[in-house]
Amino acid sequence: MVLFSGYCCPLAEIVNQGKLVSDEIIFNLLSKRLEAGEAKGESGFILDGFPRTVKQAEILEGVADIDLVVNLKLREDVLLEKCLGRRMCSQCGGNFNVASINVKGENGNPAISMAPLLPPSHCMSKLITRADDTEGSVLLISLIFLLLCLQSRPVEDFYRGQGKLLEFDLPGGIPESWPKLLEALNLDDYEEKQSAAA
Ligand SMILES: [Zn+2]
Known part of the structure; x- marks a missing residue:
């Protein structure tokens, strides 16, 4: 919207x-x-x-x-790995991501898998790391995440107190997350309901 x-x-x-x-x-x-x-x-x-x-x-x-507040959560180490995996083609300027995330579920944490976004073969040898994607700036990004997290915690508590907060651990990228999110929202059969009502 x-x-x-x-x-x-x-x-x-x-x-x-x-x-x-x-x-x-x-x-x-x-x-x-x-x-x-x-x-x-x-x-x-x-x-x-x-x-x-x-x-x-x-x-x-x-x-x-x-009605509802959805708190989308992704582990910080996965977020950082994705940041470090970003590559750009020096010829066509296309953006790609070489990070392949496969974290096993453990200690009550869910497994996370995110496929890399690989370039076509003619771009493969021309991949460069963008200047702002160094370890230093990733550290800065993680600091910013931490600050945002500290800032949003009172808001989470506010809605948790009202019983309106839905915690959602992202299981991966959009293809993995979207069906599970619809399921968590009880909307997984929404399109079926719509066509049945029509
Ligand atoms: Zn290219």
């Missing part, structure tokens, strides 16, 4: 000036977008990566009914 479609100009101005968008502006835009959606007969919405703070979660209570 494109959350801010139709209201991009003032927001773009603020972002271009390097300022943070205030909660007031975010909720103003969000309410307008939700009202417009309701008027068009939309039956629901998904917010991606929002709310980020407990204060935002509390304000959101007065703006919309939140």
Whole structure:
């Protein structure tokens, strides 16, 4: 869902000036977008990566009914391995990933498998590591992840307390994760239900 479609100009101005968008502006835009959606007969919405703070979660209570919060989780070591596996073709500029993830399930943690995204054979000998993909910047990325994680924990607790938090450990890439996520949301037979109702 494109959350801010139709209201991009003032927001773009603020972002271009390097300022943070205030909660007031975010909720103003969000309410307008939700009202417009309701008027068009939309039956629901998904917010991606929002709310980020407990204060935002509390304000959101007065703006919309939140049914469920899904916490998508991926092990940090897998995330880093994927970061380190990124390659670029020096000729065509194509982006690939040579990391092949196969983590066995242990100590109650699920197994994770993510296939590499390999280039066509004519790009294979021209692969380079991008300048920003060094170990140093991966360390920086992991620090940023840690900070985001610390910041989001109170928000998780907020929704856990309301019984609305669904923890979901990503079992791999999109092909592995999507069916399992639908299953966890009891939506795995959604398309069948739709065609049966039609
Ligand atoms: Zn190429």
